[in-house]
Amino acid sequence: MKYYSTNGKAAQATLEEAVVKGLASDKGLFMPEKIKALPKEFFDNIENLSFQEIAYKVADAFFGEDVDADSLKKIVYDTLSFDVPAVKVEDNIYSLELFHGPTLAFKDVGARFMSRLLGYFIKKEGAGEVNVLVATSGDTGSAVANGFLGVDGIKVFVLYPKGKVSPIQECQFTTLGKNITAVEVDGTFDDCQALVKNAFMDADLNAKFKLTSANSINVARFLPQAFYYFYAYAQMKKAEPGKDVVVCVPSGNFGNITAGLFGKRMGLPIKRFIASNNSNDIFYNYLLSGKYEPRPSVATLANAMDVGDPSNFARVMDLYGKNVEAVRKDISGARYSDEQIADAIRNCLKSTGYQLDPHGACGYQALKEGLKTGEVGVFLETAHPAKFKEKVEAITGSEIAIPERLQAFMRGTKQSVELSKQFADFKDFLMKNA
Numbered sequence: 001m002k003y004y005s006t007n008g009k010a011a012q013a014t015l016e017e018a019v020v021k022g023l024a025s026d027k028g029l030f031m032p033e034k035i036k037a038l039p040k041e042f043f044d045n046i047e048n049l050s051f052q053e054i055a056y057k058v059a060d061a062f063f064g065e066d067v068d069a070d071s072l073k074k075i076v077y078d079t080l081s082f083d084v085p086a087v088k089v090e091d092n093i094y095s096l097e098l099f100h101g102p103t104l105a106f107k108d109v110g111a112r113f114m115s116r117l118l119g120y121f122i123k124k125e126g127a128g129e130v131n132v133l134v135a136t137s138g139d140t141g142s143a144v145a146n147g148f149l150g151v152d153g154i155k156v157f158v159l160y161p162k163g164k165v166s167p168i169q170e171c172q173f174t175t176l177g178k179n180i181t182a183v184e185v186d187g188t189f190d191d192c193q194a195l196v197k198n199a200f201m202d203a204d205l206n207a208k209f210k211l212t213s214a215n216s217i218n219v220a221r222f223l224p225q226a227f228y229y230f231y232a233y234a235q236m237k238k239a240e241p242g243k244d245v246v247v248c249v250p251s252g253n254f255g256n257i258t259a260g261l262f263g264k265r266m267g268l269p270i271k272r273f274i275a276s277n278n279s280n281d282i283f284y285n286y287l288l289s290g291k292y293e294p295r296p297s298v299a300t301l302a303n304a305m306d307v308g309d310p311s312n313f314a315r316v317m318d319l320y321g322k323n324v325e326a327v328r329k330d331i332s333g334a335r336y337s338d339e340q341i342a343d344a345i346r347n348c349l350k351s352t353g354y355q356l357d358p359h360g361a362c363g364y365q366a367l368k369e370g371l372k373t374g375e376v377g378v379f380l381e382t383a384h385p386a387k388f389k390e391k392v393e394a395i396t397g398s399e400i401a402i403p404e405r406l407q408a409f410m411r412g413t414k415q416s417v418e419l420s421k422q423f424a425d426f427k428d429f430l431m432k433n434a
């Protein structure tokens with residue numbers, strides 16, 4: 001399968017090139033040239049299949065032309081070694097718990113899949129080592145570091161701002177060792193991102209090393225997120241037969257929801273989507289006015305959604321031919337302030353006993369307000385509430401137990417390299433250590 005750029009000025013790429021490069025040479029995002037519909041029999045029988053079986057079918061439609069069947073099956077089964085159950089919160093509202101992976105957030109799925117696909121290409125092509133550079137304000141770094149941990153031929157450098165990441169987040173990527181190096185930058189998240197961008201553009205580094213990114217612009221990270229939309233549908237078909245399924249996605253960079261839109265194009269009978277924003281409501285405003293007006297992000301309780309210029313917006317535009325009317329047919333919007341997020345967490349816990357995290361709270365609340373008769377809603381619970389323990393406990397007044405997996409990270413020993421925010425220092429470091 002070939003991949004084209006949303007900017008339309010770069011040559012088409014193979015899957016391998018798209019995965020290794022991340023971004024097209026004209027700075028556009030890669031899109032698969034075709035989105036294959038899955039047969040009716042698959043959907044008729046989907047409730048009888050396991051998560052891994054469903055995911056393999058979907059993966060085959062995306063990647064089956066480029067990866068042999070046995071390898072692809074192994075990659076899928078190895079990625080999805082944990083369940084993503086749809087848990088009933090109240091009548092007609094379900095939480096799709098995407099937080100049962102290694103770092104307790106949905107990004108584990110894409111990060112693990114990407115690491116294994118990249119590992120496959122490295123082995124098959126006998127190509128040299130690949131260096132993954134990732135800047136993080138918290139969650140992306142832990143998912144990528146854990147996803148790539150121990151994969152042959154790949155080194156990962158996680159850059160994070162010193163003192164600006166919570167201790168729970170920090171321990172998830174600084175205690176791993178092996179092929180993972182944590183780089184503690186004396187600066188802000190933006191400084192970290194600038195260092196990574198400069199490295200990708202640096203001629204000396206590119207002459208010496210293969211460098212790639214692992215954020216949601218990478219097709220190998222964002223497409224696998226489609227898997228759990230199919231599985232959510234399968235679970236709803238069983239639990240709430242005959243109802244129209246609505247999926248609500250707490251959104252920041254819009255990689256997660258875009259994977260769901262791909263699912264719908266493949267024939268998945270999801271009636272409609274809701275994109276839920278925090279106060280960074282750029283997409284919400286786009287749906288209202290038809291105008292896309294990015295602006296600097298503001299800090300909120302749901303900080304993984306603090307995005308002022310969603311990177312996957314270009315993919316949504318590409319899917320819908322830049323037609324806002326067409327977008328509105330499939331997606332409606334919602335927006336919640338920190339106060340409303342806190343209210344949702346408090347009210348949901350009180351009336352149902354279900355503990356939301358601040359991101360899932362945006363999803364829950366939008367379903368609560370937006371479901372129509374005959375519909376059943378599933379919101380994506382994108383992270384475990386214990387990842388935001390202090391904030392959530394301050395809202396509800398009740399304690400959140402820390403899962404054993406998270407406690408294990410917290411017992412580990414922190415290892416990191418301290419660097420200034422000067423590119424010369426980072427370059428020198430990579431020259432010696434990549």
Ligand SMILES: *Cc1c(COP(=O)(O)O)cnc(C)c1O
Nearest residue numbers: 251252253254255256304382383
């Ligand atoms: C990354 C993230 C999001 C936003 O996902 P996008 O694909 O960027 O829209 C939502 N919730 C959590 C917990 C996240 O880590």
